Amino acid sequence: MTITIKKSVVAIMKCPRCVQRIHRAAASCPHCGFTLADADARFGAEEVRIRCLTDSAGILRRGDREKVELAMEKITRRFPQVFVAIYTGSLGEVANIRQFGFWLLNRSAFEDVPVEKPNEAGILITIDPESKAAGMVFGYLLDPFLEESDTFECLSRAHAYWLEGRYAEGILRALNHLDGILRKRSRQARRDPEHFERKVMPPTQMGDLVRRIRAGHRPVVQQEETSEVVS
Numbered sequence: 001m002t003i004t005i006k007k008s009v010v011a012i013m014k015c016p017r018c019v020q021r022i023h024r025a026a027a028s029c030p031h032c033g034f035t036l037a038d039a040d041a042r043f044g045a046e047e048v049r050i051r052c053l054t055d056s057a058g059i060l061r062r063g064d065r066e067k068v069e070l071a072m073e074k075i076t077r078r079f080p081q082v083f084v085a086i087y088t089g090s091l092g093e094v095a096n097i098r099q100f101g102f103w104l105l106n107r108s109a110f111e112d113v114p115v116e117k118p119n120e121a122g123i124l125i126t127i128d129p130e131s132k133a134a135g136m137v138f139g140y141l142l143d144p145f146l147e148e149s150d151t152f153e154c155l156s157r158a159h160a161y162w163l164e165g166r167y168a169e170g171i172l173r174a175l176n177h178l179d180g181i182l183r184k185r186s187r188q189a190r191r192d193p194e195h196f197e198r199k200v201m202p203p204t205q206m207g208d209l210v211r212r213i214r215a216g217h218r219p220v221v222q223q224e225e226t227s228e229v230v231s
């Protein structure tokens with residue numbers, strides 16, 4: 001399995017398959033046996049190259065894109081150590097958007113994210129307009145700052161808009177809420193730095209690993225868009 005699970009502290013995530021609470025460090029889910037390999041079997045073991053804002057479903061108009069990009073940038077300017085990604089697409093029969101999001105964050109090389117920022121510092125929102133499903137996952141470097149309940153809150157802010165097909169508005173609400181949570185948590189981190197520092201200590205070789213993955217990934221051929229991956 002890859003990088004997301006190398007963690008020495010007790011961080012909790014929900015299993016992408018059975019949604020029970022598991023330790024991030026677990027190689028597989030103790031409840032249902034889920035591993036990243038299972039997600040690979042479903043979605044493909046190859047890394048995919050996408051941009052942070054990838055609208056494969058075509059639900060954002062040009063003006064929408066700009067607004068969404070600005071909101072994404074606002075967060076990364078304030079928190080340069082993290083990045084935000086949004087993927088829209090029709091997942092069709094294959095998915096379980098939770099498993100898909102987990103897989104996509106693990107398997108993507110984000111072209112417009114600096115190499116030294118690992119996917120573990122990513123927050124990914126996935127929207128499938130066809131099945132009216134959305135998900136939000138984050139890499140373990142965010143564990144000190146985000147919890148599963150936060151992602152639920154963010155998506156809740158967007159839900160009503162997305163149901164009406166007002167995708168950009170929903171995304172903006174979700175991102176705004178996310179921004180607020182991160183600001184609150186970083187204020188707490190400043191007040192109690194020891195607690196947070198201990199939790200964000202990255203595994204030593206991780207940077208290398210990520211660089212290798214990214215380097216192996218440099219565009220040799222123009223790859224297909226990600227719709228291939230989910231079709």
Ligand SMILES: [Zn+2]
Binds near residue numbers: 019020034
């Ligand atoms: Zn499970």
